[in-house]
Amino acid sequence: MANNLRERTIYIPQMSYVAAKLMSAAFESIGVKAYPDPDSDNRTLELARKFTSGDECYPELITLGNILKVVYSKDFQPEKTAFLLPTADGPCRFGQYRHLLKKCLKDLGLNEVLILSPTSSDGYNGFGEQATELQRVGWWAIITSDILRKLLLKTRPYEKNKGETNQLFQTSMDKLYQVIATPRIGLRKKMHLLVKTLFNIRDQFREMPADYRRDAKPLIGLVGEIFCRLNDYSNNFLIEIIETHGGETWMSDISEWVWYTNDEQQLRIIRKGKRFSKEMLIAKLKFRIQKFDESRLWAPFKEDFYGYEEVKHIKSLMKNSEPYLPQNGALGEMVSSVGKSIYLYQKGADGVIDISPFSCMNGIVCEAVFPQVSLAYDHFPIRTFYFDGTQNTVRQDVEIFMELARNYQSRKKQHRQYPAYFK
Numbered sequence: 001m002a003n004n005l006r007e008r009t010i011y012i013p014q015m016s017y018v019a020a021k022l023m024s025a026a027f028e029s030i031g032v033k034a035y036p037d038p039d040s041d042n043r044t045l046e047l048a049r050k051f052t053s054g055d056e057c058y059p060e061l062i063t064l065g066n067i068l069k070v071v072y073s074k075d076f077q078p079e080k081t082a083f084l085l086p087t088a089d090g091p092c093r094f095g096q097y098r099h100l101l102k103k104c105l106k107d108l109g110l111n112e113v114l115i116l117s118p119t120s121s122d123g124y125n126g127f128g129e130q131a132t133e134l135q136r137v138g139w140w141a142i143i144t145s146d147i148l149r150k151l152l153l154k155t156r157p158y159e160k161n162k163g164e165t166n167q168l169f170q171t172s173m174d175k176l177y178q179v180i181a182t183p184r185i186g187l188r189k190k191m192h193l194l195v196k197t198l199f200n201i202r203d204q205f206r207e208m209p210a211d212y213r214r215d216a217k218p219l220i221g222l223v224g225e226i227f228c229r230l231n232d233y234s235n236n237f238l239i240e241i242i243e244t245h246g247g248e249t250w251m252s253d254i255s256e257w258v259w260y261t262n263d264e265q266q267l268r269i270i271r272k273g274k275r276f277s278k279e280m281l282i283a284k285l286k287f288r289i290q291k292f293d294e295s296r297l298w299a300p301f302k303e304d305f306y307g308y309e310e311v312k313h314i315k316s317l318m319k320n321s322e323p324y325l326p327q328n329g330a331l332g333e334m335v336s337s338v339g340k341s342i343y344l345y346q347k348g349a350d351g352v353i354d355i356s357p358f359s360c361m362n363g364i365v366c367e368a369v370f371p372q373v374s375l376a377y378d379h380f381p382i383r384t385f386y387f388d389g390t391q392n393t394v395r396q397d398v399e400i401f402m403e404l405a406r407n408y409q410s411r412k413k414q415h416r417q418y419p420a421y422f423k
């Protein structure tokens, strides 16, 4: 394994806590001690600002700040620490995170620290000798974290006893962690245990007292930049605010990005003239296995997620966004955000908020095309909210947006499909 990872503790960036926690379980399962990066708070920004110039995007600041919290912790041992920091090609500043961290560590004289950076250009293949097992189990961690988040978001707004969904979410996460982290049980058995655990989690969510009533709550789709969207601190705890204002949310999954990068990887292979090559065969095989695993893990929720289904293939999001942002001319999350907004309209949502770090090109481009999208789809409310750690008008902005959403809900033509347990 690359640079003796087993002798180090690896820290995983906390886009979403549940995903980082379950991903750390995937590392544990191959014998590597792993933890999510610490939670974000004001100290995160304070530390990051000591090493940044102001040109960095907000997620870069938060990611660096959380890593620095580890670096400045009492027991920090540079030679026994590694930071996972995936990277990507292209214009996005994500590709710069690694270089910035490297420079910080060098300035601090901490060259022994290992930075582990798989890249999106190879579909994140580069994890050393146990890459295959880690990739497979890591994928299960992503899928199960998406499932758990969906359960949380679709249940909490309707709970009868405040706090119960959060508690159940926590215990469910712990159960999944235990299964994923178990070493040496073989992939087949682990998948079997995971599915069994998911059935159990599903039943517990079903039993939780809740008042599910149709059209009681405007459904707000959340699209946009992956980090800012999933990291509650970065988006000023937007979901909580929407729920306080009587809404329900539908967040774009992490796996959506994985499907997108896989699709881009195949397009790159075709552009290189290698449509019929070993490289393409491997990419397609990986796609098939990931799809197969995904369908097994989602299977227990077929009835519960009726009306909440994700797209069958990422290409349909690309197709939705084609008239506004053609996939051949536009890259990255802007394409999936626009495509997903249209998909959410089709699923009967009552509005979409695009969560964007201030100054991020994705949000800026989306904001430019959203008025046309809204016009083409019955004046469906879509707004871009920008975040940089300084804004204090989010509550008012949500209040205004919820009014728009309620107004749209009362006149909409695309109606929601509800699971059977909704009255």
Ligand code: SF4
Pocket (backbone or CB within 6 Å): 057, 058, 059, 060, 092, 093, 094, 225, 226, 227, 357, 360, 361, 362
């Ligand atoms: S998408 Fe925007 S905010 Fe996210 S890493 Fe890239 S530049 Fe930064």
